[in-house]
Amino acid sequence: MKKILIPLPFEQWGGLHEMVLTIHGDLVKKGFLLIPLVPKNSRFIHNRFRSKKIRIIKANLTRPRKSFNIFLNIKFVFLILRDVLLIGRIVKKENIKIVQVSGIQNFHYLIAAKIYKCRLVTQIHSDALPILFRQILSPLTILLSDVIMINGKYIQKKFYLIQEYTKKNKKILFYPGIDTSKFTFSDNQRLLSKKFLKIPKNNIVIGTIGNQVTAKAHERIIDIIQSFKFLNKINFIILGGSIHSNAKYYKDKVIKPAEKLGLFKNNKLQIIDAKSKINKYLPAFDIFILTSKYEGIPIALIEAMASGNPVVTTNVGSINEVVKNYSNGFIGKNKDFNLTFFKNSLTKLINNKTLKNKIANNNKKLVRINFTIEKLVDKHLKAYHISTLKN
Numbered sequence: 001m002k003k004i005l006i007p008l009p010f011e012q013w014g015g016l017h018e019m020v021l022t023i024h025g026d027l028v029k030k031g032f033l034l035i036p037l038v039p040k041n042s043r044f045i046h047n048r049f050r051s052k053k054i055r056i057i058k059a060n061l062t063r064p065r066k067s068f069n070i071f072l073n074i075k076f077v078f079l080i081l082r083d084v085l086l087i088g089r090i091v092k093k094e095n096i097k098i099v100q101v102s103g104i105q106n107f108h109y110l111i112a113a114k115i116y117k118c119r120l121v122t123q124i125h126s127d128a129l130p131i132l133f134r135q136i137l138s139p140l141t142i143l144l145s146d147v148i149m150i151n152g153k154y155i156q157k158k159f160y161l162i163q164e165y166t167k168k169n170k171k172i173l174f175y176p177g178i179d180t181s182k183f184t185f186s187d188n189q190r191l192l193s194k195k196f197l198k199i200p201k202n203n204i205v206i207g208t209i210g211n212q213v214t215a216k217a218h219e220r221i222i223d224i225i226q227s228f229k230f231l232n233k234i235n236f237i238i239l240g241g242s243i244h245s246n247a248k249y250y251k252d253k254v255i256k257p258a259e260k261l262g263l264f265k266n267n268k269l270q271i272i273d274a275k276s277k278i279n280k281y282l283p284a285f286d287i288f289i290l291t292s293k294y295e296g297i298p299i300a301l302i303e304a305m306a307s308g309n310p311v312v313t314t315n316v317g318s319i320n321e322v323v324k325n326y327s328n329g330f331i332g333k334n335k336d337f338n339l340t341f342f343k344n345s346l347t348k349l350i351n352n353k354t355l356k357n358k359i360a361n362n363n364k365k366l367v368r369i370n371f372t373i374e375k376l377v378d379k380h381l382k383a384y385h386i387s388t389l390k391n
Contacts, residue, residue: 001032001033002031003095003096003098005057005094011042012042012241012243015300017048021054023380026374027381035096036049036057037056038057039061057094087116092116101113102123102125104122104137104141107140120146120387121149121384122147123150124150124156125151125296127294131158139165146387147386148166150162150173152297152321154321174376175318176297176371177376177377178303180372183279183307185308197284203235204235205237206285207284208289210240210290218240218250220291221269222258224291225261236269236270237272239273240271288301288309291313292313292316292317295317295318296318301322305366306367306371310329310363311331312329312330314331326355326359330348
């Protein structure tokens, strides 16, 4: 059994954790054991992995932060060597064969993998990294990585040097994969979910899934709600956990404005840390929105589509490879947030039930064909096999 160490230094559960959870069982059958390296105090993450019998290793790694708090990044610089040595000790103790790193901004994990003679699979999930750092870190990534996995064609284009100078056989495009059976909801489930949320059964629920971070830009949802202020039969749901480093931003930009506008009254807006119980709330959704500034192709988007939700989204990451206007929902023309686009698109879906149902069926079919666990597992197996070939 080849052991694969996956550093996940994030304090809150997210898409990267969900991907490991999804593919772990199938990869074990193929001889690859995924071992997530997670923060010591993130009990929910520990319990979630353990519930699926996934072994974890606890360690507090640092990572660069997209934050105005300069202290966080000074701390990161001073702790780089500590993290490299920590990963090295784990590699030796556990006889790790492959290190799988998410994001080239975590370059110290890449360096650790090569110092301690592991094969290195680097994954790029979004274009959140500023262009200057993409240009600086891409040559190092190309040099050190045995395989580079990239979340969609658009993201690949954003990392131009990697696109142009990585050998074709060492570059793999991949997309999210889910168990669609978990996102097939009956009409009764949908009614019960709305009842649980104390929302009238005939109200339209517009929802999103994403942690409370700047990249998800939930303050834009407040603007969308205001644009529908005269329509009483619309409710909004945000499912996502709080992140300590983003807590002040979220309170100032989302919570306080929502309170001032009275949006928490009568459940006009609910913000819920759903943890592992997404499927308790998702059946209530009628339309899924994504207001993000950066993405790859988020698993939450695919889950929402599988459950029959039309999508209204900003044009970020590789989402335009999935969402097409009037086929899967509506996608903006460019990366910038356009409130008029969101309001008009949502209005079309609310007022045109035939269009909404057509899109719902298209999305269910698309996910069943293109975004399966089997395809995601195959991409990882290909990466692991290539990485272990002798150069």
